[in-house]
Amino acid sequence: MDYFEYHDGKLRCEETAADELAARYGTPLYVYSQQTFTDHFQRMRAAFAELNPLFCFSIKSCQNVHICRVLHSLGSGFDVVSGGELYRALRAGADPAKIVFAGVGKTDRELREAFEARIGLFNIESESELEVFVEMARARQAPVDAALRVNPDVDPRTHKYTTTGKKETKFGVDLEQAAGIFRRHADCRPVRLRGIHLHIGSPVHELEPYRTSIERGVELLEQLRRDGFEVDTIDVGGGYGAHYRGGDAPTAADYAGVIVPLLRGRGLRVILEPGRSIAANAGIILTRVLHVKQSGRKRFVIVDAAMTELLRPALYGAYHFVWPVVAGECVPPTRVPEQPFDGLVECDVVGPVCESSDFLAQARPLPTLRRGDLLAVFGAGAYAMTMASQYNSRLRAAEVLVHGAATRLIRRRETYADLLAPEELESGCPVPFRPPPAADERGGGRT
Numbered sequence: 001m002d003y004f005e006y007h008d009g010k011l012r013c014e015e016t017a018a019d020e021l022a023a024r025y026g027t028p029l030y031v032y033s034q035q036t037f038t039d040h041f042q043r044m045r046a047a048f049a050e051l052n053p054l055f056c057f058s059i060k061s062c063q064n065v066h067i068c069r070v071l072h073s074l075g076s077g078f079d080v081v082s083g084g085e086l087y088r089a090l091r092a093g094a095d096p097a098k099i100v101f102a103g104v105g106k107t108d109r110e111l112r113e114a115f116e117a118r119i120g121l122f123n124i125e126s127e128s129e130l131e132v133f134v135e136m137a138r139a140r141q142a143p144v145d146a147a148l149r150v151n152p153d154v155d156p157r158t159h160k161y162t163t164t165g166k167k168e169t170k171f172g173v174d175l176e177q178a179a180g181i182f183r184r185h186a187d188c189r190p191v192r193l194r195g196i197h198l199h200i201g202s203p204v205h206e207l208e209p210y211r212t213s214i215e216r217g218v219e220l221l222e223q224l225r226r227d228g229f230e231v232d233t234i235d236v237g238g239g240y241g242a243h244y245r246g247g248d249a250p251t252a253a254d255y256a257g258v259i260v261p262l263l264r265g266r267g268l269r270v271i272l273e274p275g276r277s278i279a280a281n282a283g284i285i286l287t288r289v290l291h292v293k294q295s296g297r298k299r300f301v302i303v304d305a306a307m308t309e310l311l312r313p314a315l316y317g318a319y320h321f322v323w324p325v326v327a328g329e330c331v332p333p334t335r336v337p338e339q340p341f342d343g344l345v346e347c348d349v350v351g352p353v354c355e356s357s358d359f360l361a362q363a364r365p366l367p368t369l370r371r372g373d374l375l376a377v378f379g380a381g382a383y384a385m386t387m388a389s390q391y392n393s394r395l396r397a398a399e400v401l402v403h404g405a406a407t408r409l410i411r412r413r414e415t416y417a418d419l420l421a422p423e424e425l426e427s428g429c430p431v432p433f434r435p436p437p438a439a440d441e442r443g444g445g446r447t
């Protein structure tokens, strides 16, 4: 599943001891395993090999440019949804032909930047966007490829906030409207409307929603072909699950088992946009216990990571396994909440942020913890750092990439200066920092 394992009672990332990483780089700290990224990517590629698809790693799941470089070196392209993500992909050395750009509200500037970069495919999400896009393409007089994102009205049976393939969500155009849009824009040169894009939600732990949406998509493409459109592309998006508990998501082979037969032999170029399935288990967060306190029946373990480092529990009630890095006799056999050890105490693992939703784990049986103990929060390679914030003026944490016994700082911890840098404007703000006067200047001793 990944390369975060306990050896002699202590957690390691590949061949590197997690407690040594925390000592060297401080906490909270994102730690990534390069081998896990590689394995997950290769497993996906092997499962779908028959279709020879283009894999476009979804940058929104894990955006560090050094990690994108690793994925690029494995042959991955990138799914981007903003000018910033496009910038990251290009700086990672991506082949622009392997970049796809989705998003319900691309700005003119973002479209322009993507035109200039000559990306491979624009995934267009509304007729209004298509009109603007065609106009821009005409002004540039350069051929450009696009696909229409179609909303297949399929329930992916995932969290409401990450459901995208149902009619009532803002994504793509209704299936029934799609053919009409193709017809109305039959002559949209120099834009080549080459096919469709689907992305129904994330994570999607059932296979049926993929089957239904792809069947609907293929039916639409066949109809378009019958109507004389030269369509040859289907981007089936992402949404493939990750093992937050172990065994909770279908494997790459399971997804391929449903998707490949639907697409083989159709003369279609296939694109996949996995994010979480590659990145989630490739990262953990290391965090130190600041305090432990009892409040009525509740025991709070207050740690130095918070919703600012991992928003998923607060936003979706998401489950992340949390366990001490130095576990001694209590090496967890699985990543599920029930642990077969005596003497565990039920705790809420919470951060220092001023919100009651600032928790990383709730009602979890954990070994006795003390100030200074180190915890690992698993499954934090995807949608963790990318959703991090500076709320409460917290500094975004550092990121470290481990490869065997080698470690590399791939993002430094932010500093107080980073907090104010964008606010240093000509208007004279912020006021220069003056340290508080020393005690004797204040004319007295310590109060």
Ligand code: LLP
Binding pocket: 058, 060, 061, 079, 102, 162, 199, 201, 202, 203, 237, 238, 239, 240, 273, 274, 275, 276, 277, 312, 316, 382, 383
């Ligand atoms: N393609 C498109 C167009 C997407 O919108 C997404 C994710 C993906 C691909 C990648 O999906 P994945 O393979 O990673 O499931 N913040 C949420 C997840 C939001 C996903 C948004 N779109 C979370 O933490 O669970």
